[in-house]
Amino acid sequence: MSSQMQDDAQLAQSPSLGDLFIQFLIIGAVSFGGGIIAYERILLVEKRKWLSADEFMAYLAISQTMPGLNSVNLAVLAGDHLRGWRGAVIATLGLIFPGSLLVLGFGMIYASAADHPSINFILAGIAAAATGLLAAITYKIGDAHWRHVKSLAIIVVTFILMSIFKLSLPYVILIMAPISLYLYRPGQTQ
Numbered sequence: 001m002s003s004q005m006q007d008d009a010q011l012a013q014s015p016s017l018g019d020l021f022i023q024f025l026i027i028g029a030v031s032f033g034g035g036i037i038a039y040e041r042i043l044l045v046e047k048r049k050w051l052s053a054d055e056f057m058a059y060l061a062i063s064q065t066m067p068g069l070n071s072v073n074l075a076v077l078a079g080d081h082l083r084g085w086r087g088a089v090i091a092t093l094g095l096i097f098p099g100s101l102l103v104l105g106f107g108m109i110y111a112s113a114a115d116h117p118s119i120n121f122i123l124a125g126i127a128a129a130a131t132g133l134l135a136a137i138t139y140k141i142g143d144a145h146w147r148h149v150k151s152l153a154i155i156v157v158t159f160i161l162m163s164i165f166k167l168s169l170p171y172v173i174l175i176m177a178p179i180s181l182y183l184y185r186p187g188q189t190q
Contacts, residue, residue, distance in 0.1 A: 014082045015050060017090050023048065024075055024094030035130075036071040036095075038137035044078055051078060053143065060141070065173055072096060150183045 015023070023043055031039040037060065044051040051059070059081070063073030072092060079091030113119055145151035158176055161167045167175075 014087075015048070017083055017086055020079060020083060020087055021090045021094040024079075024091045025097060028095040029098035035133045035137055037074065038133075038140060040071060040074055040078070041141060050082055055081070057141075064169075154180055154183070 027036065027039045027043055041056055045053050045056045056078075059074055059077040060070070063070045063077060066073045072095060075091040075095045076088045079087035079089070081087075083090070110119065139146070142151075142155070145155065154176060157179075158172060161172045161175065162169070
């Protein structure tokens, strides 16, 4: 089978561009705070099974090493994987459209009511909820990695480098990538 026929067969099993747009539009509309990655995982891996858990983790890792928003980078990679460059564009537009409208609307409301005392209380509550959501997502995305000593050590050291030593992400990647590659080189057990 030629490469073109394999690509055509894979695209035939992939979601339509309309389905891809609608699903990412829903994610963009219902995910708040840092929860967008979790919603992407639920959609891509658990609900629609468009990606395997390993593919999702690989795309998430790549998206975190690229500049820009992780969730948008992930939409680009997943959309490209599922439907080529058109899928990347459609998934990205679907993801950012609802949030863009909401930010524009809330920005206009906030600009007109920024001096109201209840605004700060509301924003503090939203920030606390977003923090809890991020913690839950981190636990869920970690999945099997929480049970392996090597993975847990990498997680803890990365957390310490970023939270205690306040290193920026590029430095943490430069430090942790070689260590992770060494620990997970072929032939090593978890």
